[in-house]
Amino acid sequence: MPNSFYNVKAGFVNIFGKPNAGKSTLLNALIGEKLAIVSSKVQTTRHRIKGFLTTDQYQIIFSDTPGIIEPKYKLHERMMGAVKSALEDADVAMLLVDINDNWEECDAVFSSLRLKVGSIVVLNKIDTADKEKIEAAKAFFSSKSYCKKLVTISALAQNNLQELLDAIVSLLPEGDPFYAEDELTDLSERFFVGEIVREKIFELFEEEIPYQTTVLVHEFKHKSTLIKIGANIIVQRETQKSIIIGEGGKMIKKIGSDARKDIEKFLGQKVFLELFVKVRPKWRENDLFLKEYGYS
Numbered sequence: 633m634p635n636s637f638y639n640v641k642a643g644f645v646n647i648f649g650k651p652n653a654g655k656s657t658l659l660n661a662l663i664g665e666k667l668a669i670v671s672s673k674v675q676t677t678r679h680r681i682k683g684f685l686t687t688d689q690y691q692i693i694f695s696d697t698p699g700i701i702e703p704k705y706k707l708h709e710r711m712m713g714a715v716k717s718a719l720e721d722a723d724v725a726m727l728l729v730d731i732n733d734n735w736e737e738c739d740a741v742f743s744s745l746r747l748k749v750g751s752i753v754v755l756n757k758i759d760t761a762d763k764e765k766i767e768a769a770k771a772f773f774s775s776k777s778y779c780k781k782l783v784t785i786s787a788l789a790q791n792n793l794q795e796l797l798d799a800i801v802s803l804l805p806e807g808d809p810f811y812a813e814d815e816l817t818d819l820s821e822r823f824f825v826g827e828i829v830r831e832k833i834f835e836l837f838e839e840e841i842p843y844q845t846t847v848l849v850h851e852f853k854h855k856s857t858l859i860k861i862g863a864n865i866i867v868q869r870e871t872q873k874s875i876i877i878g879e880g881g882k883m884i885k886k887i888g889s890d891a892r893k894d895i896e897k898f899l900g901q902k903v904f905l906e907l908f909v910k911v912r913p914k915w916r917e918n919d920l921f922l923k924e925y926g927y928s
């Protein structure tokens with residue numbers, strides 16, 4: 633872990649917006665050369681980490697949200713549930729709107745999320761709108777309950793980005809940075825490995841199981857020809873443990889082999905992956921467990 637920080641604020645910022653709202657353009661503009669692109673390969677269900685922005689005062693970890701919003705369809709609570717939980721795993725939600733898009737539709741989506749985390753409405757592409765339109769959009773969104781802050785930007789023309797960063801930092805919690813300044817540490821590799829295993833659980837099981845589960849990588853050893861990884865899948869109840877293991881160990885084998893393939897791709901090395909399932913009743917409500925599992 634870095635030790636040169638005397639700051640600091642650090643946290644996860646989730647970017648949420650319809651396709652084409654300008655998410656990629658914005659990230660590139662915000663992070664520029666300072667970006668440590670982590671991996672586009674890691675497409676985990678809760679966080680898809682896109683990059684870090686680290687200064688001596690803060691570390692922002694940008695990720696985006698799974699699930700495409702298609703406001704033409706009626707929004708199902710359950711579908712939005714996954715998006716909501718992803719957003720609420722973050723410290724700050726950035727709700728990106730193309731100013732030329734349909735504001736009512738965007739509002740319907742944002743409102744349905746009933747976010748509890750601080751959110752910033754970011755009106756993008758203001759280079760394509762006149763003053764009246766920008767003012768009207770500001771008036772429209774700033775009165776909404778999810779809108780803690782509102783910033784108007786042009787990601788393409790790189791306008792008002794400092795203002796946006798200031799708004800983000802003002803909502804970030806204080807805390808030590810999660811990642812080293814310059815490179816990925818073993819620790820973050822562990823983090824991603826855990827996320828990959830978690831992703832497989834999301835893919836293979838019904839809704840309740842993934843939300844009751846976390847993954848803790850307890851061993852990460854470089855051997856001569858491979859990396860030996862041991863991870864615990866933590867569940868809350870014995871019944872969940874049997875579901876994860878499956879008949880004759882079928883499911884846990886599947887999680888293991890799917891995860892191993894992705895981990896090998898991510899690390900670029902052969903991996904020996906050993907998975908265990910542990911029951912920790914109410915781990916989600918237990919501070920010590922949460923801390924141990926990296927949710928402190």
Ligand SMILES: Nc1nc2c(ncn2[C@@H]2O[C@H](COP(=O)(O)OP(=O)(O)OP(=O)(O)O)[C@@H](O)[C@H]2O)c(=O)[nH]1
Binds near residue numbers: 650658789
């Ligand atoms: N005029 C203008 N165009 C922008 C701005 N930001 C993004 N764009 C354009 O909008 C289009 C979509 O931008 P992306 O950054 O790819 O959008 P995205 O949200 O990442 O899209 P998906 O990857 O489909 O989710 C591109 O053609 C961008 O050049 C802006 O501030 N002004």
